[in-house]
Structure formats: C-alpha cells, structure tokens
Amino acid sequence: MNNPYLPYPVRIESVITETEDRNLKTFKLVFLNPEDEARFAYTPGQFGMLSVAGQGEIPIGIASSPSEKGFIKFTVNKVGKVTSHLHNMKAGDIMGVRGPMGNWYPWDVLEGKNLVIVGGGFAFTTLRSSIVYMLDPANRSRFGNIDVVYGARNPGLLLYRDELAEWERRDDINMHITVDSTNDPSWKYNVGFVPAVTKQKAPSAENSYAIICGPPIMIKFTLPVLTELGFPPDRIISSLEMRMKCGIGICGRCNLGTEYVCKDGPVFTLEKLSKLPNEY
C-alpha cells in the first residue's frame, strides 16, 4: 500500500526572489528519485504539500506547468514557521513534497472556450501554471482567446515579471497588467485596481469562462464586474485556500459541508461555492 503521507524527497535546484519586498520566493525542485516525477503527474490548478523535516508541511499551489519537464516549481509567501524556514534554504538543500493534491481547473470543459484569467497579488501561481500550459504549442489551439488581468499593489510586487513581459509581446494572449499605484515614470502598463481594469477591458463573456484567484477583497469587487459582463456563476471558477494537514481528505480541518477543500477542491465554481457554508 502506498503511503500517501510519505513525501517524495526532492533537492532544491534554485531559489528565485520574486518580489522587491523579498517576501515571495520561487523554489525549483528536482526529484531525488527520477521515477517520482512520473508519480507526481499533475494538472494546472493542483497543489502539493511541501515538507521540511523538522519544521512541518504546507500546502502550496503548483506554479510550474506539466508541459515543463524535469522539475516542479512553487512560489512561497513568507508568513509562518515552515515558510520562514523555507525562505532561508538554498540550492542543494533536501526537502520533500507530497501530491499532487486536489482537483484542477476543468480543462476538459474549458477546451474550445475563451478564457478570462483574473489574478491579484501572489495568488498568481496556479494561474501561471495554467497560462504556461495553455500557451504550450501542443495545447494553444485547444483554447480560444486568452485574456489575463493581473494586478499587484505596485510593480515590484508582481510575480514572474520576465514572463509577464514575454507574454505581453505575444499576439496569442491579451495581457492586462496593472498596479494599484506607481511612481515609476517608465511604467508602461495599466494603473488601477483589478476590478476597475477588468471592467474597462471588458473581455467578452461569450463562449467564455473566467478563472479568478486573489485576495478576498479583490474577488469580492471583481465578481459583480464579471456578472455584469455576463458570466454566469457556473462559468466563474475560483480556488480556495485553507489550512490543511493531510491534504488527502482525512484530517478534517478543511471541511466545508460535504466537501474537503484539499480533495474535493481547491477549485470550485461560484455556483458550487454558493451552496456551501461560507467558512473560508
């Protein structure tokens, strides 16, 4: 019997500081046993449990795309015990990962549809996974238009800035990068909150699905905009964060009604969420 609590050992290949406040770092991990990479076959939207011996485990969305081979990536915000320790680890260090866990964005349903991706702050990790996945030459033709509204408080807090610039230059994805404010005169993208920019860019809801991830306040004010644009609740998809331990639907703490967020989520449509107790 496989032990679902036993992490796969991994080596930290590189650590990249993503934001100017140095609170977000991306960890590129390589499996010590190459066969574990196949066991960790994942789909964009899923998460993994990062394990640091002596510290504990944390659930983190997978930031890499399955189209990227040989490694997995996680972008980690420094908030607590495990993440603070992780931020002090360096390339070559050994840690562990369990998973992949949870459900994923419904790629079979999204096939042939236009995608509107709305992200805010550091909740852009599984959205990065999704964008890289959709832009992969093997997948791009499976999807219609892709619009991305991604905002942060200021330019220094945007994740994956090199990739954002690269996507800006492409003609098969419409990027709408925005910051709440900036004093940088050379800033060439949008200035404004995510809900306002979404309203202004007004991506069509026709044959479209929206995926939205971000801080609760951003989600709260963007949902009415999406509704106004014509997105019904079953075409607005979001991903929940909860405190988790087992990650496989046993330990009980991420329970919401009939659902375990770790196993039945973290991806839910707005329609599904409206039927669950709102304790998230």
Next chain:
Amino acid sequence: MSDMFIAKGNFPGVIEKLMSRYRVFAPVKNGRYQEFTAIKEAGEADLDFKNTRLSPKGLFHPQAERMFEYSLASDDPQAGIVKESPKDFSPRVILGIRPCDAHAFRVDDANFNTDTIKDPWWIRRREATTLIGLACNAPCATCFCTSMGTGPFDASGLDAMLVDTGDGYAIEVLTEKGKNVLGITSGWESASGEIEAKVAGLRQAAEKSIGKAFDPAQIAPRDTLELFNAPIWDEIQFACINCGTCTFLCPTCWCFDIQDEVQGDKGDRLRLWDSCMFPLFTFHGSGHNPRGQKTQRVRQRFMHKLKYYNDKYGSGTSCVGCGRCVQACPVNIDIRQVGRQMASPGCSCPA
C-alpha cells in the same frame, strides 16, 4: 442468536489462550475508570464495567503517533529525508468493546478507508484486529445508541459478541476472525434454549431502557444552508468553553494534526488528535481564520456529525450515541438536545 456458552470460572482460560496467540487489549481499571490497555495477565481484564471513559478509537488512531522519523545531522547523507517509523501490526484482540464503539469504527472507515482514500495505518490496524464485544445489559442514562442506528446488542461492528448472563458468557460468532477465536479456545459448551431465552430477555430489557433521543432521519432532509444559518446556534454555543473534551472522548471524532518534533539532530513527524473546537484548527498563516468565532466552531462539530456526514455519504451520522460527550461536558451541552433542535430548528423546547 448465541452459538456457545462458557461458565465464568472457565473464562480466564479463554483470555490466557488468546494471549498466547494475540496481543490482547481489554478494559483495565485505572483509578475510577476503565481504560483499554494491553493486558499481561487474564486477571487484569475487568469486564464488569459500564464503558471506558476514553473511547477505544486510540487503539486504531492513537492520540499521538510517530508517522515518520528523520535525521538532521549535517554529516548524514540521508539528512532531511523522511522515513516511516516502525509500527506493530501483529494480530491482536480487543476484548470487551461495547457495540456502539465497534459500530463507530465502521463510521470512521468511511473516512479512513474508501475507494479513493486509504489511510495505511488505520487499514492495517483494522485488518490485524479481532473485535470481541460485550453487549450492554445495563445502559447508562446518557446512552442513546438506539437512536443512532446501533444498540446495546448490535453485533454489526463485531467479530464476536459476548453476553454476560450472570454466571457465564454466551457468545455469538459473526465473522471468520471470530470463528478463529472460538477455534483456539476451549471450555465452551452449546448454548441451551434456556441461555438463548435469557439473552433475548436481557436484550429486550436493555433496548427498552434506552429512550428515544432524537430522530436523525428528521435532520437528513433539511436544507443544509438553512440549518447552517438557523438561529439555534447562538443559544447552543452560549455556555461552551471550547475545551474540546467532547471531541477527544468521541469515538467518531477523527480530526488530526501533523507536527514535527525535533530533539538534537533527530526528529519525528507526529500525528496528533486535534479538535474543531480550537481556534488554531483553521487558523491561516496569514492571520485569517474562517472559523474564528466560537459559534462557528460549535456549529461545525454538530453539523459535521449530524448533517454533513449524512449529506456526504447518503446515510447515517457520525454519532453512535455512546453518551461520553454528554457525561463529560463541563457546561452540560447535550448532543441529544442539539439533535432535537436541529430536527426542528423553530422549536427549542426540550421535547
């Protein structure tokens, strides 16, 4: 229906025989209470008891258990790699478990062992264990098992069930595991018609002595969000001090935490009972807490047991009516009363 009978004088011989083949756990008197303990001699087993204070869930899901261990020594090439800790899965018998508590393991199986979820330690312990139950002749005033789909003589979760007839034990064998127990022990005789009649009488008297607490079938069809938003929770939670006693004593509260503990350059990853009564249970690293208020936590416990479980699995509840939480709650919160309120949220009268 009883298969065999044994005089009490011969029963220690049965326990001794079992101990030669199995690890045997039985209720052992510890202060004022009995507690399931691995016995070293037959005389330690105390089968003259109401029920143990702690449920036997810890025999399958220990309160604290080493999951994994690792080295953190800088010169150890395996440092930081997490490895499974040794565990004892050799055959064992749990003797004298009450029918409600055995039924609870079947409720818990729905969480630990499904088509998609396999908790390896739970499953291996279940496989290694033979449950020899003891029917309840004299249920407590706090017992309400008959309202929760089980009962004082419910053998459904057991491999074999003993009934104390005064001068001996009648046994009903239910599974292959139960047959093995009978096969390796001696001193049994066929149960006479007189014994049969006595067992039937004890059963009837025991079942009759337990009142109807509430009807879970009335809660099942209620709208979940309506119940969630019902005004009853403010009143129910008022006295609660979030001590978590109910969840720790409960045979079907399985929630757990995972923590790392380090001593020197060696560490363990531990699985520890946790409780939805504690604010830290859901506390995010960011400071956000989805169940930061006591009302939310109290509601979670009762909704999970009496409503969400049924919503999720289509039948039953995760309460077996053992009454431990009713007995031990320091502020007298009574799940039977809560069940009645959930069955008819408009009415908070005790009937």
